Amino acid sequence: MQPRDLSDHVAYEAGRGIEEVARELGRNPSEFVKLASNENPHGPSPAATEAIRETAASVNGYPKAAHADLTEAIADQWGLVDAQIWLANGGDGAIDYLHRATVEPGEDVLVPDPGFAYYGMSARFHHGGVTEYTISRADGFAQTAETVLEHYDGERIVWLTSPHNPTGSTIALDDIEHVAAETGEDTLVVVDEAYGEFADRDSAVSLLEGRNGFDARDDVAVLRTFSKAYGLAGVRLGYAIVPEAWSEAYTRVNTPFAASELACRAGLAALEDDDHVNRTVETARESRAAMRDHLETHVWESEGNFVLAAVGDASAVAEETQARGVIVRDCSSFGLPGCVRVTCGTEAETERAIETLNAVLVDLDVQPAEVTEP
Incomplete structure (x- = not known):
């Protein structure tokens, strides 16, 4: 007995979690910030x-x-x-x-x-x-x-x-x-x-x-x-x-x-918790603006709680950024192997993501031609 033919089906690829990455790298989960799944950085409504x-x-x-x-x-x-x-x-x-x-x-x-x-x-x-x-x-x-x-x-x-x-x-x-x-x-x-x-x-x-x-x-x-x-x-x-x-x-x-x-x-x-939603939306707007202003690559305008950034080789950049403690989404699974998606975090998380991603782009010698629009 076998299931029906599922050869046309693909598995959903979720963003990687902190515990999963920490186990894989043999490190403490507290070292990581997860900005890969567009989750709310302020947690649930109190x-x-x-x-x-x-x-x-x-x-x-x-x-x-x-x-x-x-x-x-x-x-x-x-x-x-x-x-x-x-x-x-x-x-x-x-x-x-x-x-x-x-x-x-x-x-x-x-x-x-x-x-x-x-x-x-x-x-x-x-x-x-x-x-x-x-x-x-x-x-x-x-x-x-x-x-x-x-x-x-x-x-x-x-x-x-x-x-x-x-x-x-x-x-x-x-x-x-x-x-x-x-x-x-x-x-x-x-x-x-x-x-x-x-x-x-x-x-x-x-x-x-x-x-x-x-x-x-x-x-x-x-x-x-x-x-x-x-x-x-x-x-x-x-x-x-x-x-x-x-x-x-x-x-x-x-x-x-x-x-x-x-x-x-x-x-x-x-x-009923309007304060939580308003705070969350304002955080996203501030984070989007900060990443567009300070990431040293092309970042597309976004109205979500994330931005899409051009990085040349998404797999290599996401892997190295993750190794440095910031988990972002490699968009190869979306058919965009030259881009990563970065969730809008708190002010501190956003600053860390900007600093880390910029350093990775320099260290991997990503050339401007690889990241310019389009």
């Missing part, structure tokens, strides 16, 4: 931490009430009805739900390249196919409707990422609307806003609800997560925002109790 402590003794029960409470709270935050909120086990869980609700076996989804590998992985898990559109370094990783539409060929879902990982670029709401208008009536446009809190622009929820001068659409969905700005990556909590007409589909595609009791109670508390 209110969420307290909620987890208070909830721990009641995790013997299923999270029915907590699930309903969090759904209602998120809907209120966005001015939506509860049925438009699809809670999930992280943003990747919401991706699975949207594919289950939409993709028939053999139908394709259109995904960005480079981009989040799980869009394609999930589609293939659900027996769908994957086509790609390119977000090009030669174009400064700009995202436009034309870039997407020139590759569109009737796919069931079009995935947009704003801000985009790993580049930090965004796509304007006018362009998102144009994509939705020019794709078929059976195509759903999903805007992944996992890093939305860090961007200085309106959410694509405006397109679902007919706000800010847009007509309401029933072919756009939005993805959000508690992993980044709220600092809850470890409890796995995300959600999709869907058109109201999709409301009944959730009960037919979600797993029973799609988010845990701890996750729901943490999410409820985090939603």
Whole structure:
């Protein structure tokens, strides 16, 4: 007995953790700073931490009430009805739900390249196919409707990422609307806003609800997560925002109790902790600016909690930077072997990353021609 043919599937490559790297190098974990996974440098919302402590003794029960409470709270935050909120086990869980609700076996989804590998992985898990559109370094990783539409060929879902990982670029709401208008009536446009809190622009929820001068659409969905700005990556909590007409589909595609009791109670508390989110966003903005100003290489403009930097040989630079105690993300797995992604850390972490990466570029004799745009 063997599993089904998984030869078309690839393993997801997560950023390396401090404990993993320290064990490998035989060193103390305290020597390292991890800036590879776009995690919140301030940790979880303190209110969420307290909620987890208070909830721990009641995790013997299923999270029915907590699930309903969090759904209602998120809907209120966005001015939506509860049925438009699809809670999930992280943003990747919401991706699975949207594919289950939409993709028939053999139908394709259109995904960005480079981009989040799980869009394609999930589609293939659900027996769908994957086509790609390119977000090009030669174009400064700009995202436009034309870039997407020139590759569109009737796919069931079009995935947009704003801000985009790993580049930090965004796509304007006018362009998102144009994509939705020019794709078929059976195509759903999903805007992944996992890093939305860090961007200085309106959410694509405006397109679902007919706000800010847009007509309401029933072919756009939005993805959000508690992993980044709220600092809850470890409890796995995300959600999709869907058109109201999709409301009944959730009960037919979600797993029973799609988010845990701890996750729901943490999410409820985090939603009320504006101070933590504001501090996190401000830290990211300051860190992005510092890295653009002081890294001695090309750094692209970013609206996420990370920057993409040109380094010539990403593998060599990431390895040497890691050896010096700063873990960054080699973007070879994204198809960008000349770039590393650096998460926005605290002021001290950002300063250390800048000093370390600059020294590595000098010591490895990375030439200007290797790191200039494009």
